[in-house]
Amino acid sequence: MKERFNRMVGGLTCFEVLSVLSDYLDDELPQEIRGRVEAHLAGCDNCAQFGMEMAGMLAQLRPDVAPAPAEVAARLQRRIEAWWAS
Amino acid sequence: MSPSEGPLKLTDSELLQRTAGGDREAFSRFAERHQAAVYRHACYLAERREDAEDLLQETFLAALRAAGQFRGDASARTWLFTIARNAWLRRARPQAAAGGEEMDLESLAASAGWGSQNPESLAMLAQDRQRLERALARLGEGEREVIILRDLEGLSGEETAAVLGISLAAMKSRLHRGRIELAARLRGGAVSGVRT
Numbered sequence: 001m002k003e004r005f006n007r008m009v010g011g012l013t014c015f016e017v018l019s020v021l022s023d024y025l026d027d028e029l030p031q032e033i034r035g036r037v038e039a040h041l042a043g044c045d046n047c048a049q050f051g052m053e054m055a056g057m058l059a060q061l062r063p064d065v066a067p068a069p070a071e072v073a074a075r076l077q078r079r080i081e082a083w084w085a086s
Numbered sequence: 087m088s089p090s091e092g093p094l095k096l097t098d099s100e101l102l103q104r105t106a107g108g109d110r111e112a113f114s115r116f117a118e119r120h121q122a123a124v125y126r127h128a129c130y131l132a133e134r135r136e137d138a139e140d141l142l143q144e145t146f147l148a149a150l151r152a153a154g155q156f157r158g159d160a161s162a163r164t165w166l167f168t169i170a171r172n173a174w175l176r177r178a179r180p181q182a183a184a185g186g187e188e189m190d191l192e193s194l195a196a197s198a199g200w201g202s203q204n205p206e207s208l209a210m211l212a213q214d215r216q217r218l219e220r221a222l223a224r225l226g227e228g229e230r231e232v233i234i235l236r237d238l239e240g241l242s243g244e245e246t247a248a249v250l251g252i253s254l255a256a257m258k259s260r261l262h263r264g265r266i267e268l269a270a271r272l273r274g275g276a277v278s279g280v281r282t
Contacts, residue, residue, distance in 0.1 A: 001193060002190070015191070019262075022258065022265055023262075028243070046200060047200075050195065050199060050200040050201075053207070054208065054265065054269060056209030057268070057272065058265070060209050060212035061212060061233075062238065067122045068126075072125060075143070076117060076142060076146060077117070079143045079146070080147070080150060081110075083147055084110050
């Protein structure tokens with residue numbers, strides 16, 4: 001299993017790319033390392049596909065920003081009013 | 087200007103300053119501005135909706151009492167999430183210890199689909215909100231928290247670390263592992279060494 005992650009492409013192994021994948025997807029890698037990651041991704045189908053899959057998942061995580069249910073908001077306001085009155 | 091005049095245009099810091107001075111309307115505006123985000127966050131923390139609503143109320147009442155202490159160093163949302171998290175930790179049951187050895191990153195990635203031929207799309211799996219919630223619920227508490235704050239609520243890395251009370255590096259490490267573990271959970275893969 002682990003041997004599969006030792007493949008060197010673009011100056012980085014698959015494991016090294018896997019280790020910084022979150023920072024890469026968050027655009028938080030120094031430019032020099034980012035360039036090496038991109039060189040690896042250009043030549044490694046496994047990492048490129050996995051990176052795209054992870055990016056696709058992250059893009060789906062942000063929920064719809066719905067307001068709190070009206071009755072929940074109303075009860076909160078009543079608690080706040082009660083605190084002021086106490 | 088009267089105490090409640092134009093509060094919708096005021097910043098969070100200004101609303102809280104006015105609240106500390108006794109302006110009820112200012113705090114109502116502040117609550118209206120943030121109650122949706124805090125309620126959604128409370129729903130992630132608490133499994134039951136009634137617990138989430140209790141947590142919502144507890145959070146805003148604590149914010150009301152502490153309004154004068156808000157300094158604006160962090161965003162109001164970060165401040166509220168920190169209050170909510172601390173309130174939740176005080177009432178939540180003790181965390182069960184992780185069982186077994188922690189799975190290494192390579193094995194976790196393989197469970198998440200690395201190297202698979204034509205795996206089912208993670209984006210499609212994550213679109214199923216019930217499936218996503220089940221997958222989140224099966225993460226370890228630390229990983230679940232960091233993903234909720236960073237990826238679902240959209241806090242910055244620094245804000246997420248501040249809410250959790252950990253370093254940015256520790257937050258990033260936990261986030262990275264948590265994301266891959268979440269992908270594995272979405273695929274229904276075996277993940278050992280984490281709480282189930």
